[in-house]
Amino acid sequence: MRSTPSDYELIAPGKLQTVMSLLAEEPGKWLPIAGGTDVMVQYAAGKLPARKLVSIWNLPELRSIEILPDEIRIGAGCTYTELREHDVISRELPLLASAAQWTGGIANQNRGTLGGNIVNASPAADSLPALLAYEAELILVSVRGERRLPYLAFHTGYKKMQLAPDELIRAICLRRTFSGYLHYARKVGARNAQAISKVCVAALGRLRDGAIGGAIEDVRIALGSVAPVPIRLTELERMLKGQSVDPDLVRLAKRMAAAAIHPIDDIRSTAKYRAAVAGNLVAEFIEQLGPNCVKMERPHE
């Protein structure tokens, strides 16, 4: 059943401060709406619980991408189009740029925002594994002030998150220390565009002294669509550190990845298929780190 517009209130105060005051005065009553690519879909389906909405689309305070000496600070209201077209993000954070390019088509990329993707908390969101791999931090803001927390701690369960009713995400912070890493991003969906992922992987790896055939010095493997929240495979990462890549290690990584996830059967795929694909993609990533790897991407050089 479609919603009736007269049942809903929507205001656009145009200033972050005013939005925060509103959220503080009536906690939980106002639903922030940015580009509407999730909220308007729920609205169209008559499934939007909120009746009062406040527009945060185009708030200048949420729209900047700041390039600081040691971090990139992305305003939560930045769109996928802005992310994928940004030179520094494409060069230094290619996992995030790829995810932005995979999310929806052009029209949804023009309206969907990174902050919205985080708060919507879909386990299938393509940008979230990239944020996990890069160990992003979030700046949350309210009339009470600002706090900063690792994105890893933000999603605590299916659609559950560390966000107080009066808080908004202001920015997403990513460190600029990923040169010399192999950046691996893969999405498997029913078609190339406009498809929600069956499995999505964002992984980073660096070898000791950057030497081909050397031991794995650092590795991060994050997956989407395989658990109630996007996950890091920390146990597998611990096992891999210090090892040199050989076929046995690849086989072990594949088995551990498939065992570490908790996929479900749903309209887009089956648990069995997801586990097999996740294992294969992790294996492909580890192989690329190995001595026979085709190319090592070095974004900064």
Add this chain to the structure above:
Amino acid sequence: MTHSSENRGKCELSFTVNDKPETVRVYPMERLLDVLHHELGLTGTKEGCGEGECGSCSVLMNGQLVNSCLVPALQAAGANLATIEGLADGLQLNALQTAFLECGGAQCGICTPGMILASCRLLNKKPDPTLEDIREGLSGNLCRCTGYMQIFDAVTQAARSRRNPA
């Protein structure tokens, strides 16, 4: 943009549609698509899925392609909108419209206005697109009739005729 004293009510919104200033009085959560249809009589923009998957309702908002089914009216306040009705000059079709006709890029017609607006945005950005650019630029627009090849041909032809007008 002004609100009535009771926020729950309608509000007056102004924007430009196909270079013409318009003012409407609507509920702020009305979909831009419905405002175009019911307030302005612009029914060329089609509704397919109504949930941002198919691209049939694509329009340009401040030069950017958007799904008008996902834009609440209030967020279009002050915007510069372009719809399919604004492309032809009287009876003179523009290069994309002509190419879609000549290449068989339009069959049932539901996806066509959205396809043409998405193509418009693509050619504004890349006047000489590769096939890959075209496929990506139209990837958010679904067509269940043509199989897409005729549409890609149409965009290629339109790009050529825009670069080398007869």
